Amino acid sequence: MITGPIGTTRRAQRGMLREWRLHALSVFSLAVAFVCLGAALLVVSNLQAVEDRWAHAGRASIYLKDNATQDDVEAFRSALGKVPGVTHVKYLSSGQARAEFGAEEVPIHPELAALPIEAFPASIEIEVRPDMSDAELAAIVAKVHQLPAVDDVETYRAWTDRLASLVRGGVAASILLALVVLAAVLAVVGSTIRLALQRRSIEVEVLRLVGATDGFVKGPFLIEGSAQGALGALGALGLLAALFGMVRARMDGELSALIGVEPSFLPWQMAAAMVVLGAVLGAVAAMLGLRKLVAV
């Protein structure tokens, strides 16, 4: 069958090849818009990874003074185990802390193996109920601070809050950029399709005269619009991947030490969603651009 999806796609392909300069310009413009969106999504996805890494909600580290005795530690552990809401208590000596740190960080930064044991204070790691409120945890922390053997208490809340705020900001920025991309796709694809329609007006007129239905006439243009959107998104992903590779090659070690996680490119689901979004928006923009298709 020469009509149906295959015939329509073939006619769309013919149209795009004959007007390739026009479509190339449109795809490039869309790629620029999608790069902005992709960059925002890249930052957000990595921030979320950092948040997951550092979110010790429901956890606290109680650092002990150097002069804390073993009896102090045992008494402390026993008392903490009886506090409502505390689910797990673990003592980490200086040596154990250094060994844990070495296992995580030394493979990345071998120079850190030279750090002395004094750099790793002993601590008691506690885990609390995940549903414990900030106020309850703050009350426990306040009481623990008053104990003579305690040097400092780290709840990681500040980091978590700051990261969550960053992630929220990133999501908001992504939504805004998505709207910008939406507007860009509608404007660019709509204009391109209207221009293509004008340049192929004789073709449309002939189609009408030989008895083509609206769907037969519009089908190839809808496919062209969808293809522009998808190709624009794909182009943006390619460009973003290249830029990401360049940045990562230059700053790999510093970046991962700074944020505590390996930076990663967009998850494939997000990349696929961008391409699908581009295709759908392109088709919608083409449909809007064809509203004023003149009847013969």
Next chain:
Amino acid sequence: MPRTDDDAPPAPFRPLLRQGARFGREAAERPILMFEDVYKSYRPGAPVLRGMNLVIERGEFVFVTGASGSGKSTLLRMLYRAETVDQGRILFMGRDVARLTADSVPFLRRNLGVVFQDFKLVKSWTVFENVAIALEVLGLPSRLIRARVGEALERVGLQGRGEDPAGVLSGGEQQRVAIARAIVGEPALLLADEPTGNLDPQLALDILGLFEEINESGTTIFFATHDRSLLDVRPRRLIVLDEGKAVDVAGAMSPPFPDQYASLPH
């Protein structure tokens, strides 16, 4: 529409029918085209057609002529529904063209062939593509389309020219491609709106001869022209549009024309 697999031989072509419709023998006895009391005006108080009545039988070759602005093109445009009538009926194969909905117009046009003065070809397409499009809209298999287009090009004397871009053809060849496109779907009625207007006299006669060959195979031809030389050379039934009405010039099967129409441009 019979759908054939690519491996099967091409089936005989039959025009499309609406679902539930059927051919009736009595339809073959009726005139193919009837204009009943047709009114059309573009400006208030200055109708182009006023109460026009006309009957065209199947298989006829009819010239339509008249002064500039008499409504020749309007008549044809109403037939393929590029214009609508203000009043009256236009019955094509028993259906009132004026009452068709917009969705039905493509199906009307699939049963008509139209040839224009400016050819209306897509210059960037090949000859084959320009002709094949009339069958592509019908959803025919590609094998059948290739066969039908080949036959149509042979009929108009352009066999072997399928791969040539339409834009490089001469005026006469382009008009032949347009005629091939108009007949490839084997329409019941072929409309020609000044098809020789852009051609020299010899080419015009060649094209007219082509129309006559098509008519001999049974297709009804409705040929609008102001070219008097064609009317003189090929005596046919002649309709003159005069003051908004169609006048069947009786006895005009051969020149000279009645005195009142002697002033027609030629």
